[in-house]
Amino acid sequence: MSGQYDGVYAVYDERFPVARKPHQCGACGEAIAAGHRYARVGAILDGHASTIVRCLRCQTIHEHLRTLGDHDVWPDERLDCGEEYRGHWGHDPPEHIAALAFATPDEVQAACAKPLEAQLGALTREITALLPPSWCPTRGAK
Numbered sequence: 001m002s003g004q005y006d007g008v009y010a011v012y013d014e015r016f017p018v019a020r021k022p023h024q025c026g027a028c029g030e031a032i033a034a035g036h037r038y039a040r041v042g043a044i045l046d047g048h049a050s051t052i053v054r055c056l057r058c059q060t061i062h063e064h065l066r067t068l069g070d071h072d073v074w075p076d077e078r079l080d081c082g083e084e085y086r087g088h089w090g091h092d093p094p095e096h097i098a099a100l101a102f103a104t105p106d107e108v109q110a111a112c113a114k115p116l117e118a119q120l121g122a123l124t125r126e127i128t129a130l131l132p133p134s135w136c137p138t139r140g141a142k
Protein backbone atom coordinates (compact mmCIF):
# COMPACT_ATOMS: atom_id res chain seq x y z
CA MET A 1 0.00 0.00 0.00
CA SER A 2 2.86 2.36 0.60
CA GLY A 3 5.42 2.80 -2.08
CA GLN A 4 8.48 4.37 -0.65
CA TYR A 5 10.66 6.49 -2.84
CA ASP A 6 14.09 7.77 -2.10
CA GLY A 7 13.53 10.71 -4.37
CA VAL A 8 11.07 13.53 -4.15
CA TYR A 9 8.81 14.48 -7.02
CA ALA A 10 10.14 17.51 -8.83
CA VAL A 11 6.74 17.84 -10.44
CA TYR A 12 3.47 16.31 -9.39
CA ASP A 13 0.81 17.81 -11.57
CA GLU A 14 -2.55 16.28 -10.79
CA ARG A 15 -5.52 17.09 -12.98
CA PHE A 16 -9.06 15.84 -13.24
CA PRO A 17 -10.09 15.99 -16.87
CA VAL A 18 -13.13 14.41 -18.44
CA ALA A 19 -12.05 11.58 -20.72
CA ARG A 20 -12.54 12.42 -24.39
CA LYS A 21 -11.58 8.91 -25.37
CA PRO A 22 -11.50 5.70 -23.35
CA HIS A 23 -8.52 5.22 -21.04
CA GLN A 24 -7.34 2.44 -18.82
CA CYS A 25 -6.75 2.99 -15.14
CA GLY A 26 -3.08 2.51 -14.34
CA ALA A 27 -3.94 1.12 -10.93
CA CYS A 28 -6.88 -1.27 -11.20
CA GLY A 29 -6.72 -1.75 -14.97
CA GLU A 30 -10.40 -1.04 -15.47
CA ALA A 31 -11.62 0.97 -18.40
CA ILE A 32 -12.27 4.67 -17.99
CA ALA A 33 -15.10 5.44 -20.36
CA ALA A 34 -15.24 8.53 -22.53
CA GLY A 35 -17.16 11.19 -20.64
CA HIS A 36 -15.98 9.97 -17.25
CA ARG A 37 -13.86 12.16 -15.06
CA TYR A 38 -10.52 10.67 -14.11
CA ALA A 39 -7.22 11.65 -12.60
CA ARG A 40 -4.15 12.34 -14.73
CA VAL A 41 -0.86 12.90 -12.98
CA GLY A 42 2.19 14.21 -14.71
CA ALA A 43 5.16 13.47 -12.49
CA ILE A 44 8.88 13.96 -12.68
CA LEU A 45 10.89 11.84 -10.29
CA ASP A 46 14.68 11.64 -10.43
CA GLY A 47 14.61 13.22 -13.87
CA HIS A 48 12.15 10.72 -15.30
CA ALA A 49 8.83 12.04 -16.48
CA SER A 50 5.84 9.78 -16.31
CA THR A 51 2.12 10.06 -16.69
CA ILE A 52 -0.19 8.12 -14.46
CA VAL A 53 -3.86 7.74 -15.21
CA ARG A 54 -6.21 6.67 -12.46
CA CYS A 55 -9.93 6.12 -12.29
CA LEU A 56 -11.68 8.13 -9.61
CA ARG A 57 -12.05 5.08 -7.43
CA CYS A 58 -8.31 4.46 -7.34
CA GLN A 59 -7.71 8.19 -7.06
CA THR A 60 -9.97 8.39 -4.01
CA ILE A 61 -8.17 5.43 -2.44
CA HIS A 62 -4.82 7.01 -3.32
CA GLU A 63 -5.80 10.31 -1.73
CA HIS A 64 -7.01 8.49 1.34
CA LEU A 65 -3.72 6.60 1.67
CA ARG A 66 -1.78 9.84 1.52
CA THR A 67 -3.46 10.94 4.72
CA LEU A 68 -2.25 7.88 6.61
CA GLY A 69 1.06 7.61 8.37
CA ASP A 70 3.14 10.67 9.03
CA HIS A 71 3.12 11.90 5.45
CA ASP A 72 6.56 10.37 5.05
CA VAL A 73 5.22 7.57 2.89
CA TRP A 74 3.61 8.13 -0.46
CA PRO A 75 1.25 5.46 -1.74
CA ASP A 76 2.35 3.51 -4.76
CA GLU A 77 1.09 5.33 -7.84
CA ARG A 78 -0.50 2.14 -9.10
CA LEU A 79 -1.56 0.94 -5.67
CA ASP A 80 0.27 -2.28 -6.40
CA CYS A 81 2.69 -2.63 -3.54
CA GLY A 82 0.80 -5.81 -2.68
CA GLU A 83 0.30 -4.94 0.95
CA GLU A 84 -3.01 -5.53 2.62
CA TYR A 85 -4.56 -2.48 4.19
CA ARG A 86 -5.23 -4.27 7.46
CA GLY A 87 -1.80 -5.85 7.57
CA HIS A 88 -0.11 -2.51 7.08
CA TRP A 89 -2.25 -0.18 9.12
CA GLY A 90 -3.54 -2.61 11.75
CA HIS A 91 -7.17 -1.88 11.05
CA ASP A 92 -9.64 -2.13 8.23
CA PRO A 93 -10.10 0.77 5.83
CA PRO A 94 -12.91 3.21 6.61
CA GLU A 95 -16.28 2.16 5.29
CA HIS A 96 -16.44 4.65 2.41
CA ILE A 97 -13.06 3.45 1.18
CA ALA A 98 -13.92 -0.23 1.57
CA ALA A 99 -17.20 0.37 -0.26
CA LEU A 100 -15.30 1.69 -3.27
CA ALA A 101 -13.87 -1.76 -3.90
CA PHE A 102 -17.32 -3.02 -4.85
CA ALA A 103 -18.61 0.03 -6.68
CA THR A 104 -19.02 0.03 -10.44
CA PRO A 105 -17.31 2.79 -12.45
CA ASP A 106 -20.70 4.44 -12.99
CA GLU A 107 -21.43 4.46 -9.27
CA VAL A 108 -18.01 5.90 -8.56
CA GLN A 109 -18.58 8.62 -11.16
CA ALA A 110 -21.88 9.49 -9.56
CA ALA A 111 -20.41 9.52 -6.07
CA CYS A 112 -17.09 11.19 -6.80
CA ALA A 113 -17.74 13.46 -9.72
CA LYS A 114 -20.40 15.53 -8.03
CA PRO A 115 -18.47 16.40 -4.88
CA LEU A 116 -15.49 17.11 -7.10
CA GLU A 117 -17.48 19.54 -9.21
CA ALA A 118 -18.88 21.07 -6.04
CA GLN A 119 -15.33 21.42 -4.75
CA LEU A 120 -14.25 23.06 -7.95
CA GLY A 121 -17.24 25.36 -7.78
CA ALA A 122 -16.37 26.36 -4.23
CA LEU A 123 -12.74 26.86 -5.22
CA THR A 124 -13.74 29.04 -8.15
CA ARG A 125 -15.92 31.15 -5.86
CA GLU A 126 -13.05 31.42 -3.36
CA ILE A 127 -10.62 32.51 -6.03
CA THR A 128 -13.16 34.92 -7.48
CA ALA A 129 -13.62 36.44 -4.04
CA LEU A 130 -9.88 37.04 -3.79
CA LEU A 131 -9.58 38.82 -7.09
CA PRO A 132 -10.04 42.56 -7.35
CA PRO A 133 -13.57 43.36 -8.56
CA SER A 134 -12.20 44.90 -11.74
CA TRP A 135 -10.90 41.46 -12.77
CA CYS A 136 -14.35 39.96 -12.55
CA PRO A 137 -16.78 41.52 -14.97
CA THR A 138 -19.63 39.67 -13.30
CA ARG A 139 -18.85 41.10 -9.90
CA GLY A 140 -18.66 44.64 -8.68
CA ALA A 141 -19.07 46.23 -12.10
CA LYS A 142 -21.68 48.91 -11.99
Ligand SMILES: [Zn+2]
Nearest residue numbers: 025028055058
Ligand atom coordinates in the same frame (compact mmCIF):
# COMPACT_ATOMS: atom_id res chain seq x y z
ZN1 LIG B 1 -8.76 2.26 -11.03
